[in-house]
Amino acid sequence: MRIRRRGLVAAILATPCIAGAQSAPPARPIRLIAPFPPGGGVDLTARLLADPLSRELGQTVVVENRGGAGGVIGVEAMSRAAPDGTTLSLTGAGTITAGPHLRALPYDALGLAHITRLVRMPFIVAVRTDLPARTLPEFLDLARRHELRYASGGAGTSQHLTGELFNQMAGLRMLHVPYRGTGPALNDLAARVVDVYFGDPATLALINSGGARAIAVTSPQRWPLLPDAPAVAEGVPGYESENWYGLAAPPGTPPDILRSLHAAVVKVMRDPANVRRFDEAGLHPAVMELDDYAAFLRADSARWEGVVRRGNIRIDG
Structure with a gap:
């Protein structure tokens, strides 16, 4: 049976009991967690993404700000949600690639269902x-x-x-x-x-x-x-530190849902009109394929591990 895709909702099969049928998320709004309070780059990225992603998926995407603990509280909330594609969170170095070297996190940072890097920008x-x-x-x-x-x-x-x-x-x-x-x-x-x-x-x-x-x-x-x-x-030869925000789903998200989300987000972030909006905000689209993004996260983790070790930095709580 060939399914015409209108976002993730259109992937729902009429006969879910058939062996080998694809997983599909419930037909309800997608919760997009911005793990910082309103007013910053993470919040702005989430809000610039929400409307065009809603149109692409055919599902309402609702931004929810859940700040605290340097973004960890919001990402933890996402990690504990049902792995059905209806709860996502923005991520970054502090919550994914640097955080594990600073303190014990309440989730497996690299074990989340990572979708793609969204944007990059300087500090x-x-x-x-x-x-x-x-x-x-x-x-x-x-x-x-x-x-x-x-x-x-x-x-x-x-x-x-x-x-x-x-x-x-x-x-x-x-x-x-x-x-x-x-x-x-x-x-x-x-x-x-x-x-x-x-x-x-x-x-x-x-x-x-x-x-x-x-x-x-x-x-x-x-x-x-x-x-x-x-x-x-x-003034400091060799210095470089670019910021980035990514998108992740709970661990255990079925591969077909992860691929559908990846395809939808990449399409949105490569649309010229959306690229212009993000660029004007200083948030430069920088999406990656799933395998490339996984490799990027591993490399970024190794880099920040060195910075944390040299600085003897540890965060309690």
Whole structure:
């Protein structure tokens, strides 16, 4: 029997008892967990994805923010859901590839049903407006003479580890100040409570409004959205730390559902209109095939394991 695919719902077979029939998710809304509070890059990615993915699947995709523990609470909630394709979560280095080296996680990070990387982007090294450093060399000099405070969206997040990598490679001793998500960290940067923030693209709005200044970006080369901000590598040779967000389903998700979700997400993320929306937000589509994504996750895990070991970093709880 040939099934015309209209998203995952159309894959439901009229005769589910037939041996060898494909698995199919229930015909109900898909819950897309953004494991951080509203106002950051993870939340923005989820919301940019939800509507076009709803149309592609023929099912409503509802974004649910479940912040806490550097994203772990939201990913754990997804991992415990029924493996039927109706609960998904955004993921990142802090919850998948770096997290296992920092603390015991309540899920098997690499054992989740990983669908694809969604986007990649640099971090923005943003500083408070009154910091007495206007250039990257001035910033490095200031940070070597004074213990600056750098904010992140949570202990163990990729923002935290990007700052730690900066410390290690530049010979700095900046003090990490973790927050419960991007929004609170940005608020304290604007209020000059902290000195530096390794920000995701949500930081652009604060920079453009004059609430913070961009000293550098963490990509290997300059970023077109902030052309005047140098790459950190211009002052710290070899430095590179690009952020990424991925998409995962609970462990045990049937392979055919995983493949259907992968195909739908890749189609959405490669649509020119959607590419334009993501690019304008500073979130650059970077989907991967299932096998390539699995290899990427293993390599990223090995990289952050080294950073965590050199920094002797451990997070309790």
